[in-house]
Amino acid sequence: MLIDVENLSFYYEADKIIFNKASFSLSAGDVLTILGPNGAGKSTMLNCLVNLLQAKSGKVIINGENISKMSIREISKYIGYVPQIHLPTYGYMVREYIVMGRASKIGIFSKPSKEDYFFVDKAMEKMEISHLAWKPYTEISGGERQKATIAKVLVQEPKIIILDEPTSYLDYGYQYKTINLVKSLSEEGYAIIMTTHQPEHAIMLDKYSAIIDYNGNFKFGESKKIITESLLSDLYKIKIKIPFIESLQRKVVCPID
Amino acid sequence: MLGFKKNVFSYKKLFIAILFLFFLVIIFALSTGRYFISFSDTIKILFSNILPIEKTWDDTAEGVIYNLRFPRLLGAILIGSAFAISGAGYQAVFKNPLVSPDLLGVSSGATVGAALVIILGGGKMTIQFGAFLGGVLAVILATTIPRLLKNNTMMVLVLSGIIVSGLMSSIIGVIKFLADPEDQLAAIVYWQMGSLAKIHMSDIYGISPIIVFTSLILLAIRWRVNILTLGDKEAKLLGVNVSFLRIIIIFCATLLTASAVSVSGTIGWLGLIIPHLARLLVGPDNTKVFPVAIMLGAIFLIVVDTLARILTPAELPLTILTGLIGAPFYFWLLARQRVRL
Numbered sequence: 001m002l003i004d005v006e007n008l009s010f011y012y013e014a015d016k017i018i019f020n021k022a023s024f025s026l027s028a029g030d031v032l033t034i035l036g037p038n039g040a041g042k043s044t045m046l047n048c049l050v051n052l053l054q055a056k057s058g059k060v061i062i063n064g065e066n067i068s069k070m071s072i073r074e075i076s077k078y079i080g081y082v083p084q085i086h087l088p089t090y091g092y093m094v095r096e097y098i099v100m101g102r103a104s105k106i107g108i109f110s111k112p113s114k115e116d117y118f119f120v121d122k123a124m125e126k127m128e129i130s131h132l133a134w135k136p137y138t139e140i141s142g143g144e145r146q147k148a149t150i151a152k153v154l155v156q157e158p159k160i161i162i163l164d165e166p167t168s169y170l171d172y173g174y175q176y177k178t179i180n181l182v183k184s185l186s187e188e189g190y191a192i193i194m195t196t197h198q199p200e201h202a203i204m205l206d207k208y209s210a211i212i213d214y215n216g217n218f219k220f221g222e223s224k225k226i227i228t229e230s231l232l233s234d235l236y237k238i239k240i241k242i243p244f245i246e247s248l249q250r251k252v253v254c255p256i257d
Numbered sequence: 258m259l260g261f262k263k264n265v266f267s268y269k270k271l272f273i274a275i276l277f278l279f280f281l282v283i284i285f286a287l288s289t290g291r292y293f294i295s296f297s298d299t300i301k302i303l304f305s306n307i308l309p310i311e312k313t314w315d316d317t318a319e320g321v322i323y324n325l326r327f328p329r330l331l332g333a334i335l336i337g338s339a340f341a342i343s344g345a346g347y348q349a350v351f352k353n354p355l356v357s358p359d360l361l362g363v364s365s366g367a368t369v370g371a372a373l374v375i376i377l378g379g380g381k382m383t384i385q386f387g388a389f390l391g392g393v394l395a396v397i398l399a400t401t402i403p404r405l406l407k408n409n410t411m412m413v414l415v416l417s418g419i420i421v422s423g424l425m426s427s428i429i430g431v432i433k434f435l436a437d438p439e440d441q442l443a444a445i446v447y448w449q450m451g452s453l454a455k456i457h458m459s460d461i462y463g464i465s466p467i468i469v470f471t472s473l474i475l476l477a478i479r480w481r482v483n484i485l486t487l488g489d490k491e492a493k494l495l496g497v498n499v500s501f502l503r504i505i506i507i508f509c510a511t512l513l514t515a516s517a518v519s520v521s522g523t524i525g526w527l528g529l530i531i532p533h534l535a536r537l538l539v540g541p542d543n544t545k546v547f548p549v550a551i552m553l554g555a556i557f558l559i560v561v562d563t564l565a566r567i568l569t570p571a572e573l574p575l576t577i578l579t580g581l582i583g584a585p586f587y588f589w590l591l592a593r594q595r596v597r598l
Binding site: 050052072073074075076077079080081083086088089090091092093096100101103104106108109110111112136156 | 353354477480481483484486487490491492493495496502536541542544
């Protein structure tokens with residue numbers, strides 16, 4: 001197992017549990033989609049998984065080692081993190097921005113080498129953003145910025161990629177493309193953990209899902225089994241149907257009146 | 258790939274142009290003044306140390322250059338570059354291009370130190386030492402407050418800087434109120450406006466080791482500084498020790514500003530606009546911004562100090578000129594960038 005999460009719990013105040021006894025395991029190539037209403041604790045869980053927040057109990061084990069005993073540099077060798085899209089203060093050229101993903105492999109007194117830029121150029125080709133290399137990161141579109149950020153994570157050469165709501169702020173088309181991109185990354189062998197507000201994404205990715213509700217209950221399982229009409233209706237407090245669509249050969253999520 | 262080559266080439270070309278400009282303003286600064294020396298004589302005098310050049314100038318010219326103008330020139334280079342690179346460092350740490358190296362109170366702390374020594378009747382060396390100590394202590398105080406509050410966010414650090422600066426200006430007010438208006442008050446006010454008029458080679462020997470050493474550290478880590486500007490979370494997840502890096506930068510920038518201020522008094526604007534200008538020329542990548550800022554800071558202060566010497570019979574304080582040049586220049590920068598910071 002690449003990542004083992006055992007009985008992980010977190011709260012700021014003891015009477016308001018964010019999540020309680022969360023457990024799951026993922027291997028290379030697995031995809032986990034974490035669903036939950038606004039403020040339920042999806043991002044908090046991601047922060048615990050990378051040790052930015054210390055869980056109150058339980059543990060996260062990566063490649064056999066407890067994450068709380070690893071340095072941030074060691075963690076960065078296993079986990080790449082794609083934060084929610086944001087606009088940084090300074091408009092680095094896309095290529096300069098992506099090469100920062102190599103930081104853990106570059107000494108404190110050094111600059112990126114030719115080899116580092118080789119990785120960067122390869123990642124840009126893969127993300128189809130080579131033409132943006134000399135554009136300021138602040139002046140490209142949201143979807144392009146998303147790709148640049150994923151390229152930055154790829155040059156980090158992690159085993160696990162965590163994406164925090166990768167589809168928010170993206171237009172309809174880019175949301176769909178992002179999900180396909182996540183799928184192809186998992187097929188290459190990366191373990192993927194992502195949060196989303198769209199249960200549909202879990203169905204499309206068709207692997208594992210986890211649910212965090214307002215009371216801190218955590219549920220994990222295969223998406224097929226876990227994403228049910230009653231669960232989603234309860235979670236989002238609206239009526240939801242999940243009919244099977246013949247022409248698509250998959251289920252779709254529909255809110256109903 | 259074509260773009261990559263083009264970009265590097267233009268940076269090199271720009272840097273050579275800046276070096277050339279640097280050389281020109283040095284000749285200009287050494288030649289001009291109440292005693293004018295022709296540019297060709299200045300160049301000859303400078304190179305006569307290393308090349309066998311026939312002596313065509315009189316001894317006065319050589320004396321003026323080496324005894325009067327050379328220490329000021331070196332001072333302007335060291336102090337101008339110190340303000341500029343510490344400004345660039347602060348703007349990266351605080352992820353904000355509007356920040357100057359005064360943010361954590363180094364200048365106001367130095368002023369308190371200098372003013373205290375002035376009213377206690379200390380001499381020039383003691384004033385310098387007092388200013389240096391005051392500046393460093395103010396920053397130590399500002400960085401301690403977040404620890405006392407057990408809140409290590411940038412916002413609290415910035416607010417601590419405001420608290421310390423505010424406290425220091427009140428103390429300066431008290432000292433000024435107590436100072437003898439005949440000479441002490443004037444000395445404090447003059448100190449606050451900055452000048453290189455009284456600089457001596459011994460001052461240069463005093464501050465240059467600190468300024469050179471800390472500048473070299475900042476230059477050595479300048480690529481890593483880029484990563485800090487992504488924000489703490491992203492930088493940590495790239496495996497970068499954010500708090501360690503931040504401490505090094507604040508430490509170096511504080512020593513730089515404190516050393517510079519201790520000799521020249523406070524000089525406004527430099528630490529704010531020079532990094533801005535550097536970014537306008539080479540983009541936000543600090544591997545280029547830091548070296549360019551160092552050069553531009555030196556050039557700017559050489560020019561300003563020379564103007565301060567020659568514009569009026571009595572010397573103008575430097576902050577008056579940096580403000581008169583800096584404010585419209587900053588306006589122009591913002592207009593050019595259409596306030597896209």
